[in-house]
Amino acid sequence: MTTAQLTSPYQHYVYAYPHKTAYRGLEDRPALRDLWAAEPKDALSLYLHIPFCEVRCGFCNLFTRIGAPDGLTGAYLDALERQATAVRDALGASEEVRFATAAFGGGTPTFLTAAELERLCDLAEHRMGADLRAIPLSVEASPATATADRLAVLADRGATRLSLGIQSFVDTEARAAVRPQRRADVEAALGRIRDTRIPVLNIDLIYGIDGQTERSWRHSLDAALAWRPEELYLYPLYVRPLTGLDRRGQDSGPDPAWDDQRLRLYRAGRDHLLAHGYTQQSMRMFRRADAPSQGADDYACQTDGMIGLGCGARSYTAGLHYSFDYAVDMHQIRGIIDTYVSTADFSHAEVGYAMDAHEARRRHLLQSLLQAEGLPADDYRARFGGTPAEDFGPELGRLADRGWLDHTDPTTLRLTPEGLAHSDAIGPELFSPAVRAAMARYERK
Incomplete structure (x- = not known):
């Protein structure tokens, strides 16, 4: 990455490494039983993916489709049950198989009905063996689908965290992001969530929307703060290929003015939340100082021992990250979902990326450095027998030259506040040449 590229704060949101666009079909289709045979299984993470939404937001490039024809959600849950059975069998009958966290x-x-959510919880508990009432359970929702009956199911089955994607409390901004919603409906959904007494409410907001100003951004922040959410995520807007905003022609290449706007709004939002008693966990995540702990933060999906169920989920072992095929285009996504629903044999890994020792080091550095608490040097040495500077001297040197590394504590590798602000440039800077090359060869679909 060139110095010019590194100065742009918004390159790529790194929530998992390697990115799915680096995955490829696995010719040997390894058996899950073999992949998991030597893995520790006493603190697994469980993720269940539901690829349906009532509407697709203009900025969204996640693996999801709009709506579901009659019977599709039931057929999807049938496939999910077949997959869960195959995966649990592959883990073996040992008593050491335990789940430490779960997420939907x-x-x-x-989007699922209350009855279907009951079935989803049953799959996690009875098929996989996860005790949802005894471990942190995080669930994503939208205002329109956060109905009282659905929320009651989640609260009763042990949900400890409910994440609501709102993006903006200003109706015109929501429409500009191709997210049709009304402020009154959002507030009503928040009221229903608080009535359930689920311990942690997270609210997602987006900055950089067309027409958004610092004043309107502050308005959304204050509207969110009125509900005293335990967590807030502040996301910069991206216009990704094949998304609704991209089809509207809003991605015209590098835009320094937009970069400046997003960076200005980020700083305003960060400072506002810090002043209101929140602590910064990462560039995006802010937690109320008195909020109950939920275990791992927003890089939990990076840990080994991840079991992902569903056609958009990833699974992680020490030697292989694997999933199903990936797409953004709606037609392609529908085809992948149809293939998943018709699959009978889920006992092999189909698509993935092999992790060697060097990629494992990169991944650990990346997932730790992008957190506000940073990477303890002793932790890295205990895992890998060296130091980050020995393994990644040139990359860290470039970050230090820009003033993005905090040198006040020699025992911890940590970003400065300005370094955290540039996390979406720092993350891609740490990608390996092999991962970058694989991502560059990916054919968008």
Whole structure:
């Protein structure tokens, strides 16, 4: 990455490494039983993916489809049950198989009916063996689908965190992001969520929307703060290929003025939340100082021992990250979902990326450095027998030259506040040449 590229704060949101566009079909189709045979299984993470939404937001490039023809959600849950059975069999009958965390994501898990959510919880508990009432359970929702009956199911089955994608409390901004919603409906959904007494409410907001100003951004922040959410995520707007905003022609290449706007709004939002008693966990995540702990933060999906169920989910072992095919185009996504629903044999990995020792080091550095607490040097040495500077000296040197590394504590590798602000440039800077090349060869679909 060139110095000019590194100065742009918004390159790529790194929530998992390697990115799915680096995955390829696995010719040997390894058996899951072999992949998991030597893996620790006493603190697994479980993720169930529901690829349905009532509407697709203009900025969204996640693996999801709009709506579901009659019977599709039931057929999808049937396939999910077949997959869960195959995966649990592959883990073996040992008593060491235990789950430490669980999450339902998407798409929009609450697109499912209350009865279907009951079935989803049953799959997690009875097929996989996850005790949902004893471990942190995070669920994503939208205002329109956060109905009282669905929320009651989630609260009763042990949900400890409910994440609501709002993006903006200003109706005109929501429409500009191709997210049709009304402020009154959003507030009503928040009221229903608070009535359930689920311990942690997270609200997602987006900055950089067309027409958004610092004043309107502050308005959304204050509207969110009125509900005293335990967590807030502040996301910069991206216009990704094949998304609704991209089709509208809003992605015209590098835009320094838009970069400046997003960076200005980020700083305003960060400072506002810090002043209101929130602590910064990462560039995006802010937690109320008195909020109950939920275990791992927003890089939990990076850990080994991840079991992903559903056609958009990833699974992680030490030696292989694997999933199903990936697409953004709606027609392609529908085809992948149809293939998943008709699959009978889920006992092999189909698409993935092999992880070697060097990629494991990169991944650990990346997932730790992008958190506000940083990477303890002793932790890295205990895992890998060296130091980050020995393994990644040139990359870290470039970050230091820009003033983005905090040198006040020699025991911890940590970003400065300005470094955190540039996380979406720093993350891609740490990608390996092999991952970059694989991503560059990916054919968009």
